[in-house]
Amino acid sequence: MMESMISSRIDIIKPSGIRKFFDIVTQMEDVISLGVGEPDFATPWHVREEAIYALEKGRTNYTSNSGLLELRQEISRYLATSYQINYKPETEVLVTVGASEAIDLAMRALINPGDEVLIPEPSYVSYSPCVILAGGVPVAVPTTEKTDFRLTSADLASCITDKTKILILPYPNNPTGAIMDRENLIDIAQVLRQHNILIISDEIYSELTYDGEHVSIAAIEGMYDRTLVINGFSKSFAMTGWRLGYAAGPEVLIAAMTKIHQYAIMCCPTISQYAAVEALRNGMDSVKRMQEEYDRRRKLLVHGFNEIGLECFEPKGAFYVFPCIRSLNMTSEEFCDQLLKTERVAVVPGNAFGDSGEGYIRCSYAYSLANLQTALERIGRFVARVKQA
Amino acid sequence: MQQKILALLETNARISTEQIGIVLGISQAEVEAEIKKLEADHTILGYNTIVNWEKTDREVVTALIEVKVTPQRGIGFDKIAERVYQYPEVTSVYLMSGGFDLTVVIEGKSMKEVALFVSQKLAPMDSILSCATHFVLKKYKQNGFVYTPDEKDQRAAIWL
Numbered sequence: 001m002m003e004s005m006i007s008s009r010i011d012i013i014k015p016s017g018i019r020k021f022f023d024i025v026t027q028m029e030d031v032i033s034l035g036v037g038e039p040d041f042a043t044p045w046h047v048r049e050e051a052i053y054a055l056e057k058g059r060t061n062y063t064s065n066s067g068l069l070e071l072r073q074e075i076s077r078y079l080a081t082s083y084q085i086n087y088k089p090e091t092e093v094l095v096t097v098g099a100s101e102a103i104d105l106a107m108r109a110l111i112n113p114g115d116e117v118l119i120p121e122p123s124y125v126s127y128s129p130c131v132i133l134a135g136g137v138p139v140a141v142p143t144t145e146k147t148d149f150r151l152t153s154a155d156l157a158s159c160i161t162d163k164t165k166i167l168i169l170p171y172p173n174n175p176t177g178a179i180m181d182r183e184n185l186i187d188i189a190q191v192l193r194q195h196n197i198l199i200i201s202d203e204i205y206s207e208l209t210y211d212g213e214h215v216s217i218a219a220i221e222g223m224y225d226r227t228l229v230i231n232g233f234s235k236s237f238a239m240t241g242w243r244l245g246y247a248a249g250p251e252v253l254i255a256a257m258t259k260i261h262q263y264a265i266m267c268c269p270t271i272s273q274y275a276a277v278e279a280l281r282n283g284m285d286s287v288k289r290m291q292e293e294y295d296r297r298r299k300l301l302v303h304g305f306n307e308i309g310l311e312c313f314e315p316k317g318a319f320y321v322f323p324c325i326r327s328l329n330m331t332s333e334e335f336c337d338q339l340l341k342t343e344r345v346a347v348v349p350g351n352a353f354g355d356s357g358e359g360y361i362r363c364s365y366a367y368s369l370a371n372l373q374t375a376l377e378r379i380g381r382f383v384a385r386v387k388q389a
Numbered sequence: 390m391q392q393k394i395l396a397l398l399e400t401n402a403r404i405s406t407e408q409i410g411i412v413l414g415i416s417q418a419e420v421e422a423e424i425k426k427l428e429a430d431h432t433i434l435g436y437n438t439i440v441n442w443e444k445t446d447r448e449v450v451t452a453l454i455e456v457k458v459t460p461q462r463g464i465g466f467d468k469i470a471e472r473v474y475q476y477p478e479v480t481s482v483y484l485m486s487g488g489f490d491l492t493v494v495i496e497g498k499s500m501k502e503v504a505l506f507v508s509q510k511l512a513p514m515d516s517i518l519s520c521a522t523h524f525v526l527k528k529y530k531q532n533g534f535v536y537t538p539d540e541k542d543q544r545a546a547i548w549l
Contacts, residue, residue, distance in 0.1 A: 025546045035547035125549050174549075296397075296412035303411045346546050353549075369401075369408070 013129045018352050021337060025346045032375045033346040034363040037174060039238035039319070043275070044286035047237065050278035051271050059270055065262040066254075067095025067246070068273045074280040075246050083206070083216040085229065087248040094254050094261065095268050095276075099204045099232040099245035101261070104130045106200050106228055106247065107166075109256040111136035115165040120151045121354030122322075123170045124202070137163070142356035145313055145324065149178035153187045160191070166198050169217055172205035175353045175362035176322045177298075177315020182215045189220045199227040204245070205318040207236035207287050210295050212316065218249075228253055235318075236287050237279045242272040294319050297365040297372055304376035305363075308383050319366050322350065326359040328386050335361060338386075343378040390415065394423055395432070400533065402436040439534050449496055451480075451525040452503045454511065456491040457518040466490060469516050478506055489521070500524060 016022075025031060042048075066072060072089035079085050087093050096102040103126060111117070111134040119127045121140045128138040141159045143149045156167070171180040180188075192199065199217055206214040218227040232245025247257060298315065305312035305323040312323035325335045332349035339345050350357030365372060390413065397409055406424065410417040427433045442449040458469050466484050473493055474482045481494040493511070497503040503522070512520050528536055 022547050028546075031546055033542075033546040036544045037548045038544060040542070040544070299412045299414060300408065348547060348549065369404075369412070373408070 009133060012132050016125070016352065018333060018349055021333060021340075021349065024337075025340060028340070028344065028346075031340070031344050031346050032371065032378065034365070034367060034372070034375055035346040035348050036364050036366055037320075038240040038366060039235060039290065040366045040368065041238040041290055043237060043239050043242070044279070044283055047239070047275050047279045047283055047286075051275040054271050054274035059274055061270060063267045063270050063273055065267050066093070066258055067268055068270075068277065071095055071273050071277050071280075072246075074277055075248065078280050079216075079229070079231075079248060083214070083219055085216055085218045085224065085248070088251075091251045092254055093246060093248045094258050095273065096232075096245045096247060096261065097265055097268055098234060098243045099202060099230050100126060101265065102230045102232075102245050102247040102257075103127065103200070103202065104133075105257040105260050106230070106253070107131055107134040107136065108260050109253060110134075110166060110198065112165075114163060116161060116163040117166040117168060118156070118159055118164060118197075119168045119354075120155075120170060120173075122149070122173075122175055122350060122357035122360070123168075123353055124174045125353065127168050127170070136165075139164070140354055140356070142354070143176075143178070144356065148313055148316075149173060149176035149322070150180055150184050151188055152184075153191045156188050157191050160195055160197070164195065164197055166200055167192065169199055169201040171201075171203070172209055172214070172317025174205065174318050175320050175348065175350065175357065176360075177318045177320045179209055179212075179214070179317040180217070181212065182220070185215060185217045185220045185223075189217070189223055192226070193222055197226070199223065201227055201229050203229060203231045205235050206231060208291055208294055208319055209317045210291075210298060214317070225250060233276050233279060237276075237283055238290065239272075239275070239279065242269070242275060244268055244272045244276050294365060297367070297369060300369060300372055301363060301365050301376070304372070304380075308376070308380040309387070310379075310383060319364055321363050321365065322357075322360050323363065324360055328383065330386070332358055332361055339379065339382050342385075343382045345375050345378045345382075347379075391423060391427065391432075394420060395427065398424075398433070398436075402438075437532075439532055441528075441536055443536075448498050450498065450500050450503055451494065451496050451528075452507075453523045453525065454493040454495065454507060455489040455521040455523070456493055456511070457520075458490045459516045459518060460490075461516060469514075472514065473511065476506070476510065 072093040075093050076087050076089040107130045113135045115136045116139050117131045117136050118139050118141050120143050131138040139159055141155055143151055201217050216229055218224050218229050228247055228249035230247050233239040301321045302312050302314050310323040310325055312321055315321055332351050336347055336349045348362040350360030393413055397404055406420045407417045409420045460466050461468055470482050478495045478497055479493055480496050483492045485492050507520055507522050
């Protein structure tokens with residue numbers, strides 16, 4: 001009986017094909033996993049301590065719907081100093097339950113039935129369901145290794161129709177580790193300027209950029225007024241469990257999102273918000289320390305995969321490498337399944353992030369160097385065996 | 390580059406020169422040359438292993454001794470510190486600011502052994518005015534390493 005009661009909208013969201021594989025992974029013991037999309041570091045101690053103080057002081061009430069003004073001011077200052085984009089804390093910043101909520105709110109605030117949303121792929125898995133639930137039509141824009149999984153103006157232009165309303169810009173990218181540098185952004189901005197398209201720029205991995213600085217598309221000429229910047233504390237400050245992110249953008253859009261947020265969420269966890277204030281005020285050294293450690297691991301993994309004979313382009317952001325396994329004549333899922341069963345190493349098949357991810361695997365380096373070294377040895381053994389067969 | 394190599398070795402002395410090369414983006418030969426230089430000029434004093442002896446049968450007692458001294462004319466504290474650190478049971482010696490002058494860390498098999506060292510060797514030395522011996526009851530953290538680390542990865546094995 002209950003099944004017939006569930007909204008038909010839920011049926012449109014396809015169950016993930018690789019759910020079965022995930023179930024096997026979680027049931028197995030002694031698995032070396034490179035499958036996790038969250039930092040291995042604990043939140044910096046001074047941030048945790050600030051949360052403890054906030055609790056001791058009894059900061060246990062709601063905050064304003066948009067989030068503590070103090071926090072929005074810090075966010076505004078951070079965006080201005082780090083990325084040269086300016087937002088008024090009072091009206092242009094909204095604190096959300098992770099970047100995830102900001103993505104959902106933006107879709108719900110913007111989409112009318114039938115509106116098309118461009119999603120570069122491979123990319124994080126929540127965009128498309130959020131678009132569907134909001135009544136929109138997700139349109140995948142495949143990116144390839146040929147362009148280092150960056151979005152090019154040609155690829156973008158070829159997917160634009162009369163119904164295109166939004167471009168999601170997920171860089172630095174999960175799962176490929178690709179980034180968009182200033183020139184890449186200027187390139188796509190030329191196309192966007194000719195159309196009435198909004199940009200939702202998911203910059204959650206912005207602090208994890210290597211060999212160069214992260215650039216926000218909102219800082220590119222003519223893009224500020226049509227961009228919603230989404231970011232958060234999960235990846236940069238290793239604060240996944242605190243569930244705190246934010247959106248910054250045009251006042252009208254932030255107001256619309258706040259309307260939904262105030263009824264669905266009311267406000268973000270207060271303790272998390274106080275911790276986040278401390279993170280932004282005094283946590284940048286910790287961010288840098290973690291970024292440097294990720295960079296070392298990144299180099300180890302890229303080098304390791306190329307040694308093994310799995311071609312691996314050098315990712316410039318996030319904490320993933322995305323080696324190509326096509327030379328082995330097996331699908332991503334076959335590779336991951338057999339690797340797990342024979343060597344007890346868990347990695348994620350690339351097709352989990354869209355069809356264009358087929359032929360690749362996502363390996364996270366949110367693990368210690370020693371752990372990565374062991375995983376590389378095992379993967380190397382596995383690949384050698386497959387090549388011999 | 391030197392500092393980056395040192396930072397890696399300080400947290401893991403067993404990291405291979407090959408791995409240092411990979412993560413810092415330089416050749417293994419360059420890493421080895423740098424380390425040789427750092428060893429030669431004693432920037433690298435040595436390589437230790439941090440051992441939790443509690444897990445073994447060996448009894449180890451650690452004591453921290455606050456020592457007050459009369460510095461000798463012309464040579465200050467250095468000569469006295471030098472005499473103190475010659476003893477193999479002394480693992481560290483620091484010159485301190487504040488209420489006393491030297492911190493001497495010593496390790497022995499038993500409290501008695503430590504006590505005998507202090508009373509027979511350290512305290513009678515010329516220039517040493519007084520010794521206050523504090524025994525270590527429990528070690529929680531040493532050189533950046535926690536004695537009972539929280540080993541288990543709390544994260545799910547797969548998370549997109």
